[in-house]
Amino acid sequence: MSNPYGEIFRAPGAKGFSAAGFFARLPIAMAPIGIVAMLSQTHGEYWLAGAVSATFALTNALVAPQISRLVDRVGQTAVVVPTTIISVLAFLVLILAANRDWPAWTLFASAFLAAAMPSIPALVRARWTEIFRNRPELNTAFAFESSADELVYIAGASLSVGLAVALFPEAGMLISTIFLALGTAAFILQRSTEPKVRPLEAGVSRASAIRQRPVQIITLALIFVGSIFATAEVSAVAITKELGQPQAASLVIGVYAVGSFLVGLALGALNPTMPLHRQLLIAVSVIAITSVPLLLADTVPLLALAVFVSGIAISPTFITAFGLIERRVPESMLTEGVTWVMTGIGIGMALGAFVSGWVVDNFGAQNGFWVSVAAGTATVATIAMGQRSLAGHKGASVAGSIPQPPSSGTSADLRRVGTNRRTAGSSVGPSPREEKPMARGSLIAVSGLFAGLAAVAALTVSAERRNESPWRPINATSHWIHGRRAGSQSRLDLAHTGTGFVTHMLASLWWALPFSAMVGRSARPSPQRVIAAAFGTTVLAALVDYGLVPKRLTPGWELALPKSDLAAAYMAMGIGLALGASLHGAAAARGQEHPPV
Incomplete structure (x- = not known):
């Protein structure tokens, strides 16, 4: 019996781009923890290290899908080369700023620019798809890549921290940056396997891949799966510490990853013929069921066994999820679709770490795994309700796309419908009336996120300038629960900092609602309109926060800072x-510059 993994690597160029892609993606795991390890040693402040790392991670989560969207339109080389150069230079500035003790704003600015790093896992999977499109070997290739991702997360974080501790603080980040530069260069130089830029399919909207129903379903599901992954790590550390064996945490976490890695390789070798949407439902059901025994593990051996069992379906879930993306998303959107799923995993890990940490702090180490149980249940519900969409044909459900003719129509019918749609109303191009309105929900999410983070940055700088703890203004926002004493809390903790931050970000999203209404529905609002809407919303927010609502419901910043800083x-x-x-x-404007042809 032939080795299925040997078969996929017989394809010309497969070994080269896969090996280069492995090293190029190591910074995904090395950079976030490497920033923390570097800055905690050079500056001695974990809050600063965590804030800079979060700036990089959150910005990359927002930017990476847009970079991948551009890749789908103009090709990998044209986009990856400049974005990687920006990212590498920014990482070098970050390392230099940490070493030379430059002002804190340089750390945040360089981390922000370093987030231009492209999603290498998505680029690698796009090349495998180009080679094995509509062939069973593609499932094996995706299985190999999911296992490679597991290795990256296992080895990358440990390597980054180990180098920073054993050599010098900047060592982990320096090696990570070298991997990014050399690995990406080696990857891009292999032009023979670079996917062709595919024209937009007839009847498919130019909108983002996130508007594809299968992408929405799978991304949401993998947010929950990512939170399960993070919860296992946080709870394992907490339980082993409570049992008096903190050194066993790394063993338990390693067993979790190894179980997922081995089953993923096995699944790729077996290559089952069951429809992928059913495989995904089975995989997430196994995740949900195997999360229950974690609640009963009260010794390190039992915990290791329970964690191993609970991890066996993680890799199969990723493999089938990426396989579904390849089959359900139009070819012209593949890289962006894969990147959105990768982003969902990262968001889930961040949320899972936060929520499970809060549960552990407030309800005990053993109860942290209730987050896994809840997330597993939510994952099954999401995939189960999305079975019809996931079983559909490629490009079947695109929010805002042109309605499709009945499936019984001929290919000539399909071409004629697409032609009629394009030429209706004008023979020279889309009329102004055909311009698509700005997506209100995404505008609220993006503007609210930027507003919240910008305010946090300003509050942090104000507190530092006055020699106060940077956490005080955020802690003060939790005064609606903890009372005025929240404004005097200077330490980072989940009860005050976590509650305050979540409250603040929800409030920012709330104020993004009237802002989006003022901006209007145009996909290309004028700068004057945007500035006027921002000014009006800011004035309205200040008047409501400190003129209308009860004192218990104000932002609470006045408990930690003078009014001028507010x-x-x-x-x-x-x-x-x-x-x-x-x-x-x-x-949005880029999405309308080139209508379907």
């Missing part, structure tokens, strides 16, 4: 709203 926070909020809307509008 004005700076609101100004930053306005800048964040305007910046978010501008970026969102630019992305």
Whole structure:
């Protein structure tokens, strides 16, 4: 019996781009923890290290799908080369800033620019798809890549921290940057396997891949799966510490990853013929069922066994999820679709770490696994309700796409419908009336996120300038629960900092609602309109926060900072709203520059 993995690597160029892609993707795991290891040693402040790392991670989660969308339109080389150069230079500036003790803003600015790093796993999977499109070997290739991702997460973080501790603080980040530069260069130089730029299919909208129903379903499901992954790590550390064996945490976490890695390789070798949407439902059901025994593990051996069992379906879930993306997303959107799924995993890991940490702090180490149980149940519900969409044909459900003719129509019918749709109303191009409105939901999400983070940055800088703890203004926002004493809390903790941050970000999203209404529905709002809307929303927010609502429901910043600094926070909020809307509008405009042909 032939080795299925040997078969896929017989394809010309497969060994080369896969090996280069493995090294190029190591920074995905090395950079976030490497930033923390570097700055915690050079600056001695974990809050700063965590904030800079979060800036990189969150910005990359937002930017990576847009980079991949551009890759689908103009090709890998044209996009990956400049974005990688920006990312590598920014990482080098970050390393230099840490070594030379430059001002804190240089750390945040360089981390922000370093987030231009492209999604290498998505680029690698796009090349495998180009080679094995509509062939069973593609499932084996995706299985190999999912296992490679597991190795990256196992080895990358440990390597980054180990280098920083054993050699010098910047060592982990320096090696990570070298991997990014050399690995990506080796990957891009292999032009023979680079996917062709595929024209947009007839009847498919130019909108983002996230508007594809299968992408929405799978991304949401993998947010929950990512939270399960993070919960296992947080809870394992907490339980082993409670049992008096903290050194066993690394063993338990390693067993979790190894179980997933081995089953993923086995699944790729077996290559089952069952429809992928059913395989995915079975895989997530196994995840949900095997999360229950974690609640009963009260010794390290039992915990290791339960964690091993609970991890066996993680890799199969990723393999079938990426396989479904390849089959259900139009070829012209493949790289972006894969990147959105990767982003969902990252978001889930961040949320899972936060929520499970809060549960552990407030309800005990053993109860952290209830987050896994809840997330597993939510994953099954999401995939089960999405079975019809996941079983459909490629490009079947695109929000805002042109309605498709009945499946019994001929290919000539399909071409005629597409032609009629394109030429209706004008023979020279889309009329102004055909311009698609700005997506209100995504505008609210993007502008609210930027506004919230900008205000946090302003509050942090104000507190540091006054020699106060940077956590005080965020902690103060939790005063609606903890009372006025929240404003005097200077330490980072989930009860105050976590509650305050979540409250603040929800409030920012709330104020993005009137802002989006002021901006209007145009896909290309004028800069004057955006600035006026941001100014009006900021003034409205300040008047409501400190003129209308009860004192218990104010942002609470006045408990930690003088009023002059509050004005700076609101100004930053306005800048964040305007910046978010501008970026969102630019992305929407790019989606309409080239109508379907």
